Amino acid sequence: MIKRFIGGMKERDSRRYFFTYLGGKMIGTMAVLALMLGLAWYVGGRAGAQEVETPLTAAADLINPVNTLWVLVAAFLVFFMQAGFMMLEAGFARTRETVNVLMECIVDTAMCGILFWAVGFAFMFGEGNGWIGHQFFFLSDAPATYGTTGVAFLAFWVFQFAFADTASTIVSGAMVGRTSFKGDLIYSVGVSAIIYPIVGHWIWGPGGWLATMDTPFRDFAGSTVVHTVGGVLALTGAIALGPRIGRKFKRDGGGFMVGHDMTIAAVGGIILWFGWYGFNPGSTLSAMDFEGVGRVAANTTLAACAGALVGIAFMYIRTKKWDPGITINGFLAGLVAITAPCYWVSPLGAIIIGGVAAIICVLAIDVIEWFRVDDPIGAVAVHGVCGIFGTIAVGLFATGDFGIPGATGADLSTGTVTGLFYGGGTDQLVSQLIGSAVVTGIVLVAGLAMMYAIHGTKQLRVPADIELEGIDIHEHGGSAYHPEFAFTGTGVPATSGASKEA
Amino acid sequence: MLKLVTAILKPHKFDDVKEALKKDGITGLTVTEVKGFGRQGGKTETFRGSEYTVELLPKIKLELIVDEAQVAKAIETITAAGQTGKIGDGKIWVLGVDELVRIRTSETGVEAI
Numbered sequence: 147m148i149k150r151f152i153g154g155m156k157e158r159d160s161r162r163y164f165f166t167y168l169g170g171k172m173i174g175t176m177a178v179l180a181l182m183l184g185l186a187w188y189v190g191g192r193a194g195a196q197e198v199e200t201p202l203t204a205a206a207d208l209i210n211p212v213n214t215l216w217v218l219v220a221a222f223l224v225f226f227m228q229a230g231f232m233m234l235e236a237g238f239a240r241t242r243e244t245v246n247v248l249m250e251c252i253v254d255t256a257m258c259g260i261l262f263w264a265v266g267f268a269f270m271f272g273e274g275n276g277w278i279g280h281q282f283f284f285l286s287d288a289p290a291t292y293g294t295t296g297v298a299f300l301a302f303w304v305f306q307f308a309f310a311d312t313a314s315t316i317v318s319g320a321m322v323g324r325t326s327f328k329g330d331l332i333y334s335v336g337v338s339a340i341i342y343p344i345v346g347h348w349i350w351g352p353g354g355w356l357a358t359m360d361t362p363f364r365d366f367a368g369s370t371v372v373h374t375v376g377g378v379l380a381l382t383g384a385i386a387l388g389p390r391i392g393r394k395f396k397r398d399g400g401g402f403m404v405g406h407d408m409t410i411a412a413v414g415g416i417i418l419w420f421g422w423y424g425f426n427p428g429s430t431l432s433a434m435d436f437e438g439v440g441r442v443a444a445n446t447t448l449a450a451c452a453g454a455l456v457g458i459a460f461m462y463i464r465t466k467k468w469d470p471g472i473t474i475n476g477f478l479a480g481l482v483a484i485t486a487p488c489y490w491v492s493p494l495g496a497i498i499i500g501g502v503a504a505i506i507c508v509l510a511i512d513v514i515e516w517f518r519v520d521d522p523i524g525a526v527a528v529h530g531v532c533g534i535f536g537t538i539a540v541g542l543f544a545t546g547d548f549g550i551p552g553a554t555g556a557d558l559s560t561g562t563v564t565g566l567f568y569g570g571g572t573d574q575l576v577s578q579l580i581g582s583a584v585v586t587g588i589v590l591v592a593g594l595a596m597m598y599a600i601h602g603t604k605q606l607r608v609p610a611d612i613e614l615e616g617i618d619i620h621e622h623g624g625s626a627y628h629p630e631f632a633f634t635g636t637g638v639p640a641t642s643g644a645s646k647e648a
Numbered sequence: 649m650l651k652l653v654t655a656i657l658k659p660h661k662f663d664d665v666k667e668a669l670k671k672d673g674i675t676g677l678t679v680t681e682v683k684g685f686g687r688q689g690g691k692t693e694t695f696r697g698s699e700y701t702v703e704l705l706p707k708i709k710l711e712l713i714v715d716e717a718q719v720a721k722a723i724e725t726i727t728a729a730g731q732t733g734k735i736g737d738g739k740i741w742v743l744g745v746d747e748l749v750r751i752r753t754s755e756t757g758v759e760a761i
Contacts, residue, residue, distance in 0.1 A: 392660070611734070614658075614660040615658075615660065625706075
């Protein structure tokens with residue numbers, strides 16, 4: 147190439163062409179440089195003239211937007227937990243009801259959104275009395291920001307909708323495999339529009355009676371509000387339905403009906419863990435309390451880790467197998483349990499809470515099995531029982547160093563939360579026990595009444611032949627896997643009339 | 649003389665049939681998930697709103713090899729345990745087996761069952 151260049155330079159025409167070309171390039175480059183310098187001088191001069199004016203936005207003006215963004219990011223993470231629930235439940239279910247599981251989660255989500263817009267949010271977060279709110283029906287008369295949070299009202303609504311949806315989905319977990327789709331729609335209205343918001347109002351609503359006790363009941367992110375409520379309702383559903391046909395319980399010489407896809411279940415579990423990073427840290431409702439956000443995120447992580455390890459170890463001692471189902475339920479148990487105390491405990495406290503929760507979860511599964519209640523995915527043990535434990539753990543493990551998060555940072559003005567193990571006496575523990583017992587009891591009674599009422603109208607459970615052949619084929623028109631194997635080949639669209647005689 | 653007994657069953661009946669056969673002393677069987685149609689054909693399913701006539705329904709194919717003397721008993725057991733009385737309960741058929749060898753030991757005939 148160089149040789150060719152040198153050869154070319156020996157010819158006069160090429161030489162002239164080369165220097166003309168080079169000269170043109172240089173003139174162009176100089177022109178661009180001059181333009182850049184000129185512009186810089188011009189703009190620099192103008193900017194200099196404004197130097198003394200105050201900036202358009204002061205730092206304080208950014209607090210609400212930043213907090214709102216944080217709450218929205220957290221809301222999106224919590225929403226993604228739906229994907230986790232779908233996969234976990236589908237994996238632990240049998241092939242024949244997989245479409246049903248997926249459809250219940252999707253349609254529950256859609257219904258919950260509309261119901262929470264119409265009445266749910268009003269019952270839960272509207273002003274009212276200690277028992278129920280009645281403001282913001284259909285999100286009417288909404289202010290710019292919610293309460294003292296400084297978070298945009300509708301962003302706060304999205305966050306709380308995602309929570310309500312989680313509670314509603316937990317309920318379906320224990321009812322997999324025999325609930326009719328219509329029955330699911332009916333009880334979901336009761337859960338999303340009535341039971342969850344009203345109970346939630348007592349704890350998180352303005353003036354809720356549990357939140358305004360002398361020593362307020364503390365549930366940071368919803369061990370009671372979301373998980374105990376969801377888990378206990380799941381229990382009432384499973385009791386009203388009865389077990390799946392052919393389910394033999396351990397005391398009768400049987401065991402769990404095996405799920406159909408461990409990969410899907412395991413990935414779903416991890417997606418739930420990921421979503422929990424919105425669930426717990428997002429419940430600060432404030433990015434300004436950044437130390438709180440960090441503490442909550444760390445405690446959430448550690449409780450999940452401890453839950454997984456204790457769960458797997460506990461099962462290994464029992465069965466000499468590294469059990470995947472209990473490992474998943476173990477970290478979920480840890481996550482559920484740390485949900486209430488995550489803001490007030492130390493990292494070591496979180497590890498102990500997570501580990502104990504995993505053992506409680508395994509034992510609770512045994513007890514539920516002993517009572518011959520068929521809970522295909524362990525929702526009652528994980529969410530119901532570990533939710534109760536996590537709530538009580540606030541009264542034991544709270545360090546006394548932390549109060550509540552505020553819009554501009556950690557807020558100690560209303561006092562700190564101290565548990566029994568940190569010299570706080572039994573005040574907080576008693577409040578936790580009262581709150582947990584009342585919620586568990588009332589939700590149990592209300593849930594049984596609702597589920598048996600729906601069951602009484604023959605809408606809750608599918609007929610036996612549908613259950614045996616699979617809800618998917620009968621209620622949703624086809625199976626989850628390889629539908630084309632049945633459809634193509636000899637299967638052609640019925641509307642073409644070609645296959646009618648078959 | 650050895651016989652191959654093949655049965656097509658409703659999937660949810662398989663466990664009952666298996667337990668009943670085990671009670672009869674059957675020491676092994678082979679199972680395949682299959683799809684097919686018989687007189688039950690013509691079920692309508694939907695996919696994204698379009699209706700399809702599905703001619704293939706999921707079934708379980710169960711195969712076991714027994715001595716000729718046990719064939720009647722095996723058929724009776726499978727029929728009793730696999731029956732729902734509704735259309736689609738499946739079929740049983742029996743074929744002769746020319747040779748049977750247990751791979752591990754090279755045993756043949758009745759010994760290899």
